[in-house]
Amino acid sequence: MNSNNEFYEIVVAGGGLAGTFAAVTAARMGKKVLLLDSGSCLGGTLTCCGVGPMMTGHSRDRQVIGGLFEELTERLKRNGYSCGHVRDTTGYISYLTPFSAEGMKLVLDEMTEEAGCETFFHVSVVGAEKCQGKISRVLVSGPEGLFWVNADIFIDATGDGDLAYYAGAPMKKGRESDGKSQPMTMNAKYCNVDRDQLLDYILKNIEKFPRLYGKEQLLRESGHLSIAGFSEEMKMAREKGILHFKREELLMFETDRKGEFIVNTTRITELDGTTVRGLSQAERVGRIQCNELDYFLKKYVPGFKDAVLEYTGPSVGIRGSRQLEGIYTLTAGDIIKGTQFETRIALAAYPIDVHNPDGQGTKSIFKMGEQGYYSIPYEVMICREISNLLVTGRCISASFEAQAAIRTTPTTSALGQAAGMAAAMVLQDSEKVKDVNGIDRKELQYKLKTRGVIL
Numbered sequence: 001m002n003s004n005n006e007f008y009e010i011v012v013a014g015g016g017l018a019g020t021f022a023a024v025t026a027a028r029m030g031k032k033v034l035l036l037d038s039g040s041c042l043g044g045t046l047t048c049c050g051v052g053p054m055m056t057g058h059s060r061d062r063q064v065i066g067g068l069f070e071e072l073t074e075r076l077k078r079n080g081y082s083c084g085h086v087r088d089t090t091g092y093i094s095y096l097t098p099f100s101a102e103g104m105k106l107v108l109d110e111m112t113e114e115a116g117c118e119t120f121f122h123v124s125v126v127g128a129e130k131c132q133g134k135i136s137r138v139l140v141s142g143p144e145g146l147f148w149v150n151a152d153i154f155i156d157a158t159g160d161g162d163l164a165y166y167a168g169a170p171m172k173k174g175r176e177s178d179g180k181s182q183p184m185t186m187n188a189k190y191c192n193v194d195r196d197q198l199l200d201y202i203l204k205n206i207e208k209f210p211r212l213y214g215k216e217q218l219l220r221e222s223g224h225l226s227i228a229g230f231s232e233e234m235k236m237a238r239e240k241g242i243l244h245f246k247r248e249e250l251l252m253f254e255t256d257r258k259g260e261f262i263v264n265t266t267r268i269t270e271l272d273g274t275t276v277r278g279l280s281q282a283e284r285v286g287r288i289q290c291n292e293l294d295y296f297l298k299k300y301v302p303g304f305k306d307a308v309l310e311y312t313g314p315s316v317g318i319r320g321s322r323q324l325e326g327i328y329t330l331t332a333g334d335i336i337k338g339t340q341f342e343t344r345i346a347l348a349a350y351p352i353d354v355h356n357p358d359g360q361g362t363k364s365i366f367k368m369g370e371q372g373y374y375s376i377p378y379e380v381m382i383c384r385e386i387s388n389l390l391v392t393g394r395c396i397s398a399s400f401e402a403q404a405a406i407r408t409t410p411t412t413s414a415l416g417q418a419a420g421m422a423a424a425m426v427l428q429d430s431e432k433v434k435d436v437n438g439i440d441r442k443e444l445q446y447k448l449k450t451r452g453v454i455l
């Protein structure tokens with residue numbers, strides 16, 4: 001088996017926003033960084049699972065996530081790939097950020113290349129070797145076969161915690177009571193939706209849309225519709241046998257292009273996205289559900305008659321799977337109380353949003369302390385068992401409910417930026433700092449704040 005002869009100081013597995021921003025941050029700090037992704041582009045779910053918009057970097061009117069998330073938004077805007085932060089017409093959150101997925105791919109390539117970090121696509125981390133509580137190298141599968149990559153520090157941003165799992169870090173999966181994860185969803189993207197017809201119907205029947213009621217002016221003025229509703233029609237379609245999945249309402253978001261909508265509505269339960277059988281079955285079930293939904297949309301939802309299904313997926317989306325059991329585990333209580341941790345490395349304001357693992361229903365808890373936001377401490381990204389591993393993005397150490405809040409992309413981008421900075425700091429001061437737990441939290445906060453991170 002080959003070894004990659006290059007030596008890297010930091011290896012990041014997974015190029016979603018968390019991994020990309022970890023890599024960019026560490027590379028901007030002058031570190032030699034390799035970013036590995038099993039897909040063909042950066043952006044993770046935003047570019048490979050049709051997810052969007054990014055939501056949310058705001059608590060009411062106050063921005064709580066800045067740093068690279070804001071830089072990304074500015075770069076997308078400058079290139080005409082995003083309108084920036086706009087009001088959420090469902091009122092679920094205050095602001096969200098629509099974007100073009102194609103633009104996202106280009107901008108993330110640009111950011112990693114400018115920072116000088118090397119990126120390999122079509123490579124999966126499939127194993128890890130450990131020596132005396134440290135990962136010495138990771139096994140990678142790529143077009144040439146299997147090869148090893150060595151580094152000083154490893155960052156797991158794979159979403160599923162693959163690297164940490166292969167290295168034997170303590171992990172848990174799913175709901176505490178029964179291990180079940182939130183359902184997966186296959187998103188579908190449509191263009192050519194007659195948004196005026198859709199909007200006109202909603203405004204004329206606003207009493208049928210409890211989540212949009214009272215927001216008529218916002219809906220009229222917004223260039224980017226977020227729609228939640230059509231629950232009566234969905235119920236009728238389930239009773240008639242048109243839809244077979246258990247989702248209570250239609251949820252969809254207009255992208256940066258007028259009349260282009262991301263439909264986030266299918267619900268795939270009882271399958272495990274971390275097993276090959278579960279994931280393969282989820283892809284098939286997701287496509288079948290999207291096909292049923294396509295019929296439903298065209299027949300029962302005004303504005304969709306001539307809409308064109310651009311694509312499903314491409315991959316099914318996993319909301320939650322493995323989580324690190326780290327030095328600290330973020331809890332629902334921390335979020336509800338809006339705890340401001342001494343060692344915070346990110347603020348966030350996306351509420352607890354649990355899609356029911358058993359089927360119908362979504363539980364949301366909007367309380368986040370008096371101030372309306374919460375913080376995330378550094379210790380959720382590290383464990384005592386492996387001294388050179390940081391875990392970032394949606395697979396940090398969090399309870400089932402807390403993960404259902406921290407999982408959205410502005411938050412995971414902030415977590416990624418913090419992981420990249422922490423990894424760089426360990427190496428910067430390697431005489432004094434022996435492991436990822438040894439860094440000075442105050443200095444980490446200072447370094448993040450000077451780069452626009454809001455703490």
Ligand SMILES: Cc1cc2nc3c(=O)[nH]c(=O)nc-3n(C[C@H](O)[C@H](O)[C@H](O)COP(=O)(O)OP(=O)(O)OC[C@H]3O[C@@H](n4cnc5c(N)ncnc54)[C@H](O)[C@@H]3O)c2cc1C
Binds near residue numbers: 043
């Ligand atoms: C259906 C659905 C809808 C959602 N809707 C929204 C929304 O509207 N707005 C929002 O902000 N968030 C939304 N989310 C949440 C959000 O998309 C994810 O939680 C978030 O993208 C997680 O970011 P991440 O960087 O941690 O991981 P990901 O974005 O999942 O990135 C992980 C990356 O790691 C790579 N990878 C995985 N395993 C390996 C491996 N072994 N080796 C190498 N590379 C690997 C993958 O290819 C991927 O690029 C949604 C999620 C789902 C599933």
